[in-house]
Amino acid sequence: MTESSALAQSVFGREGLANAALVRQYIREARWTSHTSGLADDNVQGNVVILPQALAGDFLRYCQRNPKPCPLLAVSEVGDPRLPTLGRDVDIRTDVPRYRHWRHGELVDTPVDIRALWRDDLVTFVLGCSFSFEQALLQAGIALRHMSEGHNVSMYQTNIETRRAGIFEGPMVVSMRPLRAADAIRAIQVTSRFPNVHGAPVHIGDPSLIGITDLGRPDYGDPVRIEPDEVPVFWACGVTPQAAIARARPEFCITHAPGSMLITDLKNNHLASF
Structure with a gap:
């Protein structure tokens, strides 16, 4: 615990x-x-x-x-x-x-x-x-690092622009969970069932492709350990409106x-x- x-x-x-x-x-x-x-x-x-x-x-x-x-x-x-x-x-x-x-x-x-x-x-x-689909991930046997470390999930601003409406526009914020490749594939399947809580990931792998320069310095939340056999998996995040x-x-x-x-x-x- x-x-x-x-x-x-x-x-x-x-x-x-x-x-x-x-x-x-x-x-x-x-x-x-x-x-x-x-x-x-x-x-x-x-x-x-x-x-x-x-x-x-x-x-x-x-x-x-x-x-x-x-x-x-x-x-x-x-x-x-x-x-x-x-x-x-x-x-x-x-x-x-x-x-x-x-x-x-x-x-x-x-x-x-x-x-x-x-x-x-x-x-x-x-x-x-995304905290809502985490239960489904855990039930599928997928361990979540921020939970095991007792941290808040890592969140980052990206270079993915949202669609403007009136005065509101800005970059998409994503949450990140490091997973082994097999778990990442399973996570896509599991979270695709939950479109009302962000659904499937928006990016997997190289964070620089979506404008993230340092996974160790999240814009929100806490940094988590990423093992050599893991890839970062990114989901759209409800902190986006704050940006x-x-x-x-x-x-x-x-x-x-x-x-x-x-x-x-x-x-x-x-x-x-x-």
């Missing part, structure tokens, strides 16, 4: 680790403010973007034009912090372990609660997360901190397309 998984088990208890509602309660009470990889493994986790209504239409089109990195799971009503399709008690103001508060494209704070920032004109978008937000420089925006997701009541196996 890794140090981080041992810490999580000590906080939630063995059974509590699998209980999405309990994990959200602990997050709501600021008793857990770290990344959510490995928590409530059966449940869908989501990336979060919160924008003023005036920009919501542009962002919705951005997601529709870029479904690989921005697969939409839910959109809230204007000014409503609830997301009833994702969980009866979900409150987006308190149920993410760590948020990012942006002003004019600059990160100004990383709070654990955004009730003081909430406005009546805000719209919440929840996007699929677009930094470029668009909206007056106000809130996102999740990379790796600190909204845990929903949806089940991962219900997202499988076949």
